[in-house]
Amino acid sequence: MRPGDFLALTNLPILHLIPPLNASLSRNISDTSTAYTFSRVFSSRDRKTLASTAMSRENAVIRDRESLERKTAAIRSAGASKLQVIADFDGTLTKYSINGRRGQTSHGLLQQGNTEYDEKRQALYDYYHPLEYSPTIPIEEKTKLMEEWWEKTHGLLIEGGLTFDAIKKSVADATISFRDGLVELFEYLEEKDVPVLIFSAGLADIIEEVFRQKLHRSFKNVKVVSNRMVFDNNGRLISFKGKTIHVLNKNEHALDMAAPVHDKLGDPNGSVDDYTMVKNRTNVLLLGDHIGDLGMSDGLNYDNRISVGFLNDNIEKSIESYKEAFDVVYLNDASMWGVVDLVSQLCPSNQ
Numbered sequence: 001m002r003p004g005d006f007l008a009l010t011n012l013p014i015l016h017l018i019p020p021l022n023a024s025l026s027r028n029i030s031d032t033s034t035a036y037t038f039s040r041v042f043s044s045r046d047r048k049t050l051a052s053t054a055m056s057r058e059n060a061v062i063r064d065r066e067s068l069e070r071k072t073a074a075i076r077s078a079g080a081s082k083l084q085v086i087a088d089f090d091g092t093l094t095k096y097s098i099n100g101r102r103g104q105t106s107h108g109l110l111q112q113g114n115t116e117y118d119e120k121r122q123a124l125y126d127y128y129h130p131l132e133y134s135p136t137i138p139i140e141e142k143t144k145l146m147e148e149w150w151e152k153t154h155g156l157l158i159e160g161g162l163t164f165d166a167i168k169k170s171v172a173d174a175t176i177s178f179r180d181g182l183v184e185l186f187e188y189l190e191e192k193d194v195p196v197l198i199f200s201a202g203l204a205d206i207i208e209e210v211f212r213q214k215l216h217r218s219f220k221n222v223k224v225v226s227n228r229m230v231f232d233n234n235g236r237l238i239s240f241k242g243k244t245i246h247v248l249n250k251n252e253h254a255l256d257m258a259a260p261v262h263d264k265l266g267d268p269n270g271s272v273d274d275y276t277m278v279k280n281r282t283n284v285l286l287l288g289d290h291i292g293d294l295g296m297s298d299g300l301n302y303d304n305r306i307s308v309g310f311l312n313d314n315i316e317k318s319i320e321s322y323k324e325a326f327d328v329v330y331l332n333d334a335s336m337w338g339v340v341d342l343v344s345q346l347c348p349s350n351q
């Protein structure tokens, strides 16, 4: 099996899932900055979901509830065939903290089996990561710094002789897990034939391995656009495909570049058909944990976009800018249940 083949797999064990939500609900948004209240018909099997949803709502900050309601209604009335989801990976689909430890990113979990190079990459992380989340560095300057970080790190991975076997072992040993409700979210979207594009500045080969090892399943509607590795016949990393995607260039250029280039290379990241389909879906639900993630939809001439931000760090300093940038901001490493609920409104189960 090639590293990118997970999207096509159908014979993996399926997790026991809470069924998708029944979306007979009425909504009464009562507060601009905290939880909104609602009533819905829940079966007893949905109780766990209800409790989790209520908890995640307590962590939701909504700047302009009327605008959110308007966009929700517009997306719902256009129907699921017009909707697509674009999601960041690290810190968005994955938890920020796991049993008191920082969840690792797709880059961060890598152990090359070469201590010298692992330490060099860690030193880069220690220097650049605080800069990534600094609210005071101007965007142009920060973009240059991020380019520098990614290029140096990818250079070290090649120089240090990373192998695909080391990737598998690293993922097995990693502190990484998906937010609660992620599987149910993807299942619901799969049922509704809504495509999910995971657009990550991380590493595609690792993201796919995380899906394989941590979820033991695939979703036919999910595609990964991220930095993809090229291995030689001995499974040793020799280069990266295409232009580097870092946290601050997830914009039109990155999206345009990703699908056709990977298609030419016979890569499962995307095809011209997928790309056209994505362009035709003019309503977008965007999930990110970084303001730069909003650039993920720049290449699309969308009609409506609902953006959901997960603010995991520096909350006090960053809340104002996140509130301005995202329609909904989730604090305190919230689960995906709030997003599951939002999607059940965008694509009700009876449509």
Ligand code: TMP
Binding pocket: 088, 089, 090, 091, 105, 106, 107, 108, 121, 125, 132, 149, 150, 153, 199, 200, 201, 202, 247
């Ligand atoms: P994302 O686009 O999926 O969020 O992935 C990017 C994250 O990866 C970003 O938050 C920084 C992180 N990162 C590391 O943890 N280690 C690294 O060596 C690099 C280059 C990035």
Ligand code: MG
Binding pocket: 088, 089, 090, 091, 092, 288, 289, 290
């Ligand atoms: Mg992220």
